[in-house]
Amino acid sequence: MTELFTPFTLPNGQTIPNRLCKAAMEENMADPGQLPGEGLRNLYQQWAEGGVGLILTGNVMVAPDAMTGPGGVYLGGETLASDEAKGRFERWAKAGKSGGAKLYMQISHPGRQVYAAQGTQPVSASATKVKMEGPADKMFTHARALTGDEIRGIIKRFADTAFAAERAGFDGVQIHAAHGYLVAQFLSPLTNLREDEWGGPLENRARLLLEIVREVRARVEPGFGVAVKLNSADFQRGGFDVGDAKQVVQWLNGEAVDFVEISGGSYESSAMMGVSADGRVSSTMERELYFFDFAKEISGVAQMPLMVTGGVTKRETAEMALADAGVDIIGIARAMGFNAKLPGDWQAGQNLEQPLPEVSWKNPMYRALALMAMTKMNLYRMGDGKPPHKKQSPLFATIKQQLKNAAQTKRYKEWLASLDA
Numbered sequence: 001m002t003e004l005f006t007p008f009t010l011p012n013g014q015t016i017p018n019r020l021c022k023a024a025m026e027e028n029m030a031d032p033g034q035l036p037g038e039g040l041r042n043l044y045q046q047w048a049e050g051g052v053g054l055i056l057t058g059n060v061m062v063a064p065d066a067m068t069g070p071g072g073v074y075l076g077g078e079t080l081a082s083d084e085a086k087g088r089f090e091r092w093a094k095a096g097k098s099g100g101a102k103l104y105m106q107i108s109h110p111g112r113q114v115y116a117a118q119g120t121q122p123v124s125a126s127a128t129k130v131k132m133e134g135p136a137d138k139m140f141t142h143a144r145a146l147t148g149d150e151i152r153g154i155i156k157r158f159a160d161t162a163f164a165a166e167r168a169g170f171d172g173v174q175i176h177a178a179h180g181y182l183v184a185q186f187l188s189p190l191t192n193l194r195e196d197e198w199g200g201p202l203e204n205r206a207r208l209l210l211e212i213v214r215e216v217r218a219r220v221e222p223g224f225g226v227a228v229k230l231n232s233a234d235f236q237r238g239g240f241d242v243g244d245a246k247q248v249v250q251w252l253n254g255e256a257v258d259f260v261e262i263s264g265g266s267y268e269s270s271a272m273m274g275v276s277a278d279g280r281v282s283s284t285m286e287r288e289l290y291f292f293d294f295a296k297e298i299s300g301v302a303q304m305p306l307m308v309t310g311g312v313t314k315r316e317t318a319e320m321a322l323a324d325a326g327v328d329i330i331g332i333a334r335a336m337g338f339n340a341k342l343p344g345d346w347q348a349g350q351n352l353e354q355p356l357p358e359v360s361w362k363n364p365m366y367r368a369l370a371l372m373a374m375t376k377m378n379l380y381r382m383g384d385g386k387p388p389h390k391k392q393s394p395l396f397a398t399i400k401q402q403l404k405n406a407a408q409t410k411r412y413k414e415w416l417a418s419l420d421a
Contacts, residue, residue, distance in 0.1 A: 002322035004315070005347050008053065008329070010258045011304060012223055014171060016102050018053035019322060020343045023261075023309040023331030024106045024174070024229075026372070027058045027379050028071035028408070033415055034064070035085055036073055036092040039383030044092065046382050047336060048099035051344030054329065055101050056174055056261075059108040060165075062157040064419060065120045068110045068181075070408035075105075077160030080167055093169035104172040104225055105165040107158055111182030112143035112191070113267050117409050120416070123150070124185045125192040125199065130267050136365050140267075151198060151208065154182070159215040162226070172225020172258065173216065177209050180266020184231055187248070188240040206248050213255045227307075228252060229261040232294030235269040242294050246301050253303040259329060261307040262295040288317040292327070299326025307331055313354045315346040337375040338388050359394045370394040373401035380404075 005018040031037030047055055060073045067074070080086040096103035112124040122143035130140035146154070162173045177183035185191040186208040192199045198207055209228070216226055230248060234240045249260060290310035299306055309331025312318055318330040335354040336342055345351040357374055361367045374397040378388035 004318055004322065004330075008305075010225065011256075012172075012225055012258050014102055014223070014225055014258070016053040017100055018051075018343070018347075019329050020052055020318065020346075021054040021056060021307060021309075021329050021331045022047050022050075022052045022101075022336050023333040024056040024176075025058050025333050025337060025375065025379070026068060026072075028069045028376060028405075029379065029383055030071050030073045031088075032411060033085070034061075034067075034072060034074040034412070035088045037088065039380070040073075041092055041095040042385055043379055043383045044096040044103075045098060046340040048096055048101055049344075050336070050339075050341035051099070051347055052101050052332075052336075053343070055096050055103045056331070057096070057103070057105050059110075059176065060105050060161065062107055062109050062161045063154070064416060066109050066111070066114060066123070066182075067118060067120075067412065068108065068113065069115070070118055070405060070412035075107075075161050075164050075168075076157065077164060080164050086168065089164075089168035097169070097171070102171040102225070104174050104227060105161075105170045106174045106176055106229070107161045107165070108176035109154060109157070109182040111180075111185045112140070113180055115139055115409075116141040117405075119413055124182065125194055125205075128185075128191050128193070130180075132268065132365055133363065136363075145194070148196065148198070155208070155211050155215050158212045159219045162216040162224075163219045166220050166224050172227060173220075174227040174229055174261065175209070175212055175216065176229050178229045178231040178261075178263045178265075180234075180268065183209050183212065184234075184240070184266065187231070187244070188234050190234065190236060190239045202244055202247060206251060209248070210251060210255065213252070213257060217256055225258045226256065227259045227261065228257055229263055231266075232262050232264045232291050232298065235265050242297055245294070246298050249298055249302050253301075257304050259305040259307055260298075260302065261309060261329075261331060262291045262298060263309060264291050264294065288312050288314060289321055289330075292321055292324075296324065296326050302326075305329060309333055313356055315352045318346075334371070334375050337378045337382075338390065340382060340388070355390075357392060357394070361394070366398075369401075370398050373397040376401055 009015045112122045114122040124143035129142045288311045295308045305328035307329035313335045359370045374392045
């Protein structure tokens with residue numbers, strides 16, 4: 001049986017203390033200027049002291065006008081020219097590594113998954129729109145298709161962000177190619193309707209991801225980590241599926257990728273929250289590790305370590321997954337928003353199960369938003385140096401999150417306008 005708490009060495013030679021990873025969560029906690037501040041440092045300090053072996057940050061955006069949320073962090077090629085900004089990222093990295101864990105920055109572009117309230121023009125592989133049920137459909141607007149030159153520019157942005165992350169003291173980056181963000185939009189035949197070199201057969205649809213990996217690798221030192229987060233499937237009929245994922249992993253085998261995290265879903269199909277496209281919970285999702293079965297299938301072709309995340313709250317779940325061939329790293333996300341010291345507790349044989357709040361709302365999108373809002377309320381508390389709440393009102397958390405989003409959106413728009421002034 002594979003031990004949870006034995007050191008694990010990645011292909012690039014980096015050794016992580018154990019196989020439990022703090023998976024990426026969308027903190028939405030940037031200070032003015034979309035920079036990391038004291039709140040993020042306090043939060044990551046707590047996670048670092050909690051006994052985890054590897055920490056993946058929430059999304060750090062590669063383009064200032066393409067944010068997953070108005071409180072997101074932005075890191076571009078020009079950011080570290082400011083001593084103040086450079087110091088902020090360096091202090092964030094120091095906090096995240098203070099407990100001995102490796103710290104990887106998740107770098108991302110949302111593509112069409114940009115909230116309309118932010119006032120920016122979303123872009124994607126093709127001119128499409130995120131489609132939601134009911135009033136939620138108004139949260140998004142139509143995206144325009146990127147030109148070939150713009151695609152090349154975005155590839156460079158990913159490399160610029162990775163290079164800046166290395167300079168700031170991070171141990172690696174994870175390229176986000178899942179959850180319906182831009183790279184996933186190129187991979188999926190539902191959102192990539194192009195007829196040029198970037199569309200059509202899977203080989204062309206995967207070109208953006210492979211070019212990003214190659215450009216990042218060319219810009220950073222050999223020992224700097226480069227990982228990929230990849231959908232096992234879109235969980236939408238006619239979309240990216242597990243067969244496609246296996247082929248993409250085979251192509252990634254030759255690209256010096258240190259590990260691949262297997263996930264799934266998008267804003268239109270919230271599988272990453274445990275909800276299928278029709279709102280039902282699948283047999284895989286009824287237990288923990290939503291994407292475990294897909295990861296086992298993909299492991300047959302993967303030559304790099306695989307990480308699996310998705311609803312892990314029990315130590316026995318992590319032990320089961322690691323004991324099964326093909327899974328090397330277990331990611332814990334929401335549970336660490338309710339107990340920052342969960343890995344340390346498990347190592348000590350305590351709190352072997354971390355209960356999460358349940359939301360009984362019928363609409364799957366609103367249910368997912370409420371779960372995220374309750375988690376974020378705890379992240380804000382931890383950023384203020386307070387313990388997380390174990391019990392919350394879904395309605396109160398959602399309302400409070402919407403009010404915070406409104407204030408952040410106003411601030412974000414002002415910052416974005418200042419860049420053009």
